[in-house]
Amino acid sequence: MKDKAQLKSPMDRRDFLRTCSTFVAGGVALASGGLLAAKASAKEGDVFWQIDPYKCTQCGRCETDCVLTVSAVKCFHANRVCGYCDLCGGYYRPNVKELNTAAENMMCPTGAIKREFVEEPYFEYTIDEALCTGCGKCVKGCTSFGNGSLFLQIDQEKCQQCNECAIAKVCPSDAIQRVSNAHAYKLKDHA
Amino acid sequence: MRKVLAIFIGFICSCRAWAVARFPKPDFTSGYQYPEIFHGAPNEWVWNILDVVLLVGMMSLVVWAAYKKRARAIIFSMSVVSVLYFGFFRSGCVCSVGSIQNVVTAVVNPDYHLPWYVLLVFLLPIVFALLFGRVFCSGVCPLGALQELVNVRNFRLSRAVSATLTMIPWVYLAFTILYAATRSQFLICRLDPFIGIFRLGGDLGVMTFGIVLLVMSIFVGRPFCQFLCPYGALLSVFSALSWKKLEITDKGCINCALCSVSCPVDAIRAPQSSRTKEERRKGVKRIILMAVLLPLLTLAGAVLVGSQSDALSLAHKDVYLYELLLEQEVHPEMEEPLEVETFHALGGDINELKAQVDDIRSDYRFYSYLAGALIGFVIGFKLLKLSLKRGRKTYEIDMARCTLCGKCFNYCPQSTSPRAGRTSPRAGRKSSLTANP
Numbered sequence: 001m002k003d004k005a006q007l008k009s010p011m012d013r014r015d016f017l018r019t020c021s022t023f024v025a026g027g028v029a030l031a032s033g034g035l036l037a038a039k040a041s042a043k044e045g046d047v048f049w050q051i052d053p054y055k056c057t058q059c060g061r062c063e064t065d066c067v068l069t070v071s072a073v074k075c076f077h078a079n080r081v082c083g084y085c086d087l088c089g090g091y092y093r094p095n096v097k098e099l100n101t102a103a104e105n106m107m108c109p110t111g112a113i114k115r116e117f118v119e120e121p122y123f124e125y126t127i128d129e130a131l132c133t134g135c136g137k138c139v140k141g142c143t144s145f146g147n148g149s150l151f152l153q154i155d156q157e158k159c160q161q162c163n164e165c166a167i168a169k170v171c172p173s174d175a176i177q178r179v180s181n182a183h184a185y186k187l188k189d190h191a
Numbered sequence: 192m193r194k195v196l197a198i199f200i201g202f203i204c205s206c207r208a209w210a211v212a213r214f215p216k217p218d219f220t221s222g223y224q225y226p227e228i229f230h231g232a233p234n235e236w237v238w239n240i241l242d243v244v245l246l247v248g249m250m251s252l253v254v255w256a257a258y259k260k261r262a263r264a265i266i267f268s269m270s271v272v273s274v275l276y277f278g279f280f281r282s283g284c285v286c287s288v289g290s291i292q293n294v295v296t297a298v299v300n301p302d303y304h305l306p307w308y309v310l311l312v313f314l315l316p317i318v319f320a321l322l323f324g325r326v327f328c329s330g331v332c333p334l335g336a337l338q339e340l341v342n343v344r345n346f347r348l349s350r351a352v353s354a355t356l357t358m359i360p361w362v363y364l365a366f367t368i369l370y371a372a373t374r375s376q377f378l379i380c381r382l383d384p385f386i387g388i389f390r391l392g393g394d395l396g397v398m399t400f401g402i403v404l405l406v407m408s409i410f411v412g413r414p415f416c417q418f419l420c421p422y423g424a425l426l427s428v429f430s431a432l433s434w435k436k437l438e439i440t441d442k443g444c445i446n447c448a449l450c451s452v453s454c455p456v457d458a459i460r461a462p463q464s465s466r467t468k469e470e471r472r473k474g475v476k477r478i479i480l481m482a483v484l485l486p487l488l489t490l491a492g493a494v495l496v497g498s499q500s501d502a503l504s505l506a507h508k509d510v511y512l513y514e515l516l517l518e519q520e521v522h523p524e525m526e527e528p529l530e531v532e533t534f535h536a537l538g539g540d541i542n543e544l545k546a547q548v549d550d551i552r553s554d555y556r557f558y559s560y561l562a563g564a565l566i567g568f569v570i571g572f573k574l575l576k577l578s579l580k581r582g583r584k585t586y587e588i589d590m591a592r593c594t595l596c597g598k599c600f601n602y603c604p605q606s607t608s609p610r611a612g613r614t615s616p617r618a619g620r621k622s623s624l625t626a627n628p
Contacts, residue, residue, distance in 0.1 A: 018432070022321075025432040029321055033314050036305070039297050045304030048233055057533050069392035079225045083214025119221040126226070147214050157231030160282060160390065163289045164377040169508065172533035178304070184232050 046178035049165045050186045053151035055175035058136035058143065062152055065167045066134070072158035073134030073167065075112070075127045075150055078189035082149035084122035089145030090138035091115060091125060107138045129155065151188050238281065239308040245276065246315055249331045253595060254323045257437060261606060263597030269330030270339045278333035278389040285309050287316050287327060288334065288422040289379045291364070292371040299372045316422075320429040324437055328416055328423055329595035334385050335416045335423075338408035339596060345455050346410050353457055354577060356418040361569040364421035365496075365562035372558045373551060375507040384415060412455020416594060431591035442605040444585035450599035451586055458592035459599065462583045474580065481578045485571035492567020497560035504555040513548045516541055 051062070051073065062073035087099070091113055096105040103111070112131035116124045127150075134152060142150040154176075168176035179186065249269050256265035277286070285293070290313035297305035316327030328335045348356070367378045380386075384401030387393030407414045416423050439450045439459070451459040496503075504510045512530050519531050527535075534544075588599075600606050 021432045022434055025429055026321055026434075029314075029317055029429065033318075036294060036297070036310055036314070039301070040305045040307050040310040045306060047235070047304065047306060057536065059529055059533065061529075067386075067390065067393055076230075077228070079228070080216075084217045085214060118223050119219060122217045122219065122223075124223075124226075145213075155231070156233040159233075161233065161235060161284055163284045163293065163380050166381075169376055172530045173537060181233065181236070185230050187230075 046180050048156060048161060048179050048181065048184055049154050049159055049168065049176055050179045050184070051151075051153050052175045052177060052186055053153065053188055055173050056136075056139070056152055057173045057175075058140040058152065059172055060136055061170050061172075062167050063133050063135040065170050067160060067162060067166050068158065071134040071167075072155050072160070073152050074129050074132045074155045074158075075134065075136070075138055076153040076187065077125060077127050078149045078151065078187060079124070080149075080189040081147050082125065083147045084118060084124060085146065086121050086123055088115075088123070088125060088142070090142035090150045094141070094145075107141050109133070109135065109137065113138060125150075149188065153185065153187070156184050239306075242277075242281065243308055243311050243315070246312065246327075246331060249273065250315070250319045250326045253326045253329045253331065254319070257326070257329070257595045257597055258323065258435065261441075261597070261600040263601050266330045266595065266597045267339070270336035273331050273333050273336040274340060277331075278337060278385075282386070282389045284380075285312060286334075287312050287332065288420060289377065289383070291422060291425070292367060292377045292379060295368050295371040296374065300374065316426060317429055320426045320433060322434050323595075324430045324433045324435070324590050325423070325426045325594050328420075328426065329597075332416075333389065334383075334420070335413060335594060337385055337388070338405065338413045338415060341405060341409050342412050342455055344410050345412050345453075347457065348411070350457075353417070354573065357424075358570060358573065359418050360421050360424035362566050363419060364424055365565045367421055368565070369503065369555075369558045369562040370506055373504070373507060373554050375504075379421065384419075412457075412596075413594065417456055417592075427591040430593070431589075433590055436590055437588050437593060437595060439586060439588060439599045440603045440605040445605060446585060447604060448586065449602040449604065453598045453602035454593075455596060455598060456592050456594055458589045458594070460581075460583060460587050460589050462585055463580065469580065474578075477578050478575070481571070481575040485568065485575060488571035488574075489564050489567040492570070493560045493564035496563025496566065497556065500555045500559040501552060503559055504552050507551050507555075509544065510548050510551055513541075513544055516544070 063071050066072055090107055092099060092105055093107050098105065107113070110131045110133055112128045112133075114126045114128055116126070118124050136152050139150045139152050142148055165176055168174075249272065253266055253269055256262050256269070285308075290309050293303075293305055293309045294313050297303045316331075319326045330336055330339070363378070370376050370378050382397060382400075384397060384404050387398035387401055388405070392398075404415055411417075446462060448461070451461055505514060512534060515528055515531050516534065519525060519527060
């Protein structure tokens, strides 16, 4: 008698409740999934991180706040904007006594800026990205005293495409934005 | 000094408008050509498709391994694949755990772009949880898989301690929602303990925490999954209501208790039929008390967290800047922080900022009430659930906690798995030497 009572009611009720709750949970999941699907778009949106070079103030946080040990932010060079100057504000430190490649005269702490003589009086500058740490010292120099052809930008090949850019969260001028794949780079020379 | 700096930065800013005009474009006579520089373009979408395909494929494999084959070896090898592919190769973003934040942000803010694959990465594990339990946690999530691979021993925490600790994921989830909904920061991404290991570098504090967790998971099964993961908390709800329930053995439990010893996440509930039955009146009284406590706790949580909303709102960049500006006004002799300096240099208007901050703060008020209510509700619900005593005759899997690692299959003497009858791989070898035929 006792066994029968134990066998009959409680398990059935529990199973019934279980099935009900499974359906409720399924319904909730389906409904919210459907609502979210309406929000999600298959079309291309802005997903890749880029610096707006015209907003950047070269505060130096790009070098230190990227999740990568060597920041994905690198110095880019817009040759078509460059003045090819001999006395380059991004290459030499301000107030250098001698214009030579001694480390104390160089703006770049890692020697990532290479310079090559083109013709009198022009010099071509190129960035060795492997050495660049994205500190922005040269960018500051170039923007202050030159044409602003050097600028900081996120290298899409190095960028981890974090869900939320760690640098964007500390950027004082809100210069880091998302861009679409079609416009993966915000450059200064669109020639 | 401050003024000089401000003037200097102001100068830089004013330069921007005519930055290109300071030196003329050189007229090359030697036939110099501008170098063509190509920047590597991202080709994420190819990987995104592969990610989703692998996610579904691996989850299906785990389901097959757990429900059909009852083979831990397959699940374990999935863990290896997951750590290598999702962990080290893809190194994290975007993961299902973090996708909670994208979804919350997209729900709150219609302008926020929620790509289809992020939605899939968020929804697919939930769909699988609803059907088969926490399959995703088992061998697909790289965070769980990493802990699974190093787990050797299972020191059991007492039920009280582990019940208390399982509240942490909900608190974490509540704050994640609060910070994501107010567009402050992505807490989960910030505090992800294992991403530093996958990327071989990262924030020192978080990495240390990750290594401590990893060392802990040698002795305690999956500490992150059990006591921290907010997505695991979400999945556990759906998993508890799942369509299929995993059974330890299909041949009938003999109450040997081996499975319960083997379980790394304490997900196997012992039979209670042998215990003395408590008085009905007492039990009913307790449940009524808990049912009354539930709304009270919800309210208390809402009030408690809601009252702290202004302090919490400091996590938002603009609010923080505003507070810095106010502090600077009170103590002008202080050295200007970079944020304040840039704000002035860019000609920011404090009244405009104040209007923004007021908006953000009112958002914060609403969402911190919500977050507090969630925390209170979950605590109340947990108490209610703990106070319910269920009669069990055999060992059963608690689907809310089970991460389908498959260890119990190997330990069960009734099991049909190829390694049936072994208590553990090592003990199995020993017993074959000493067994009495």
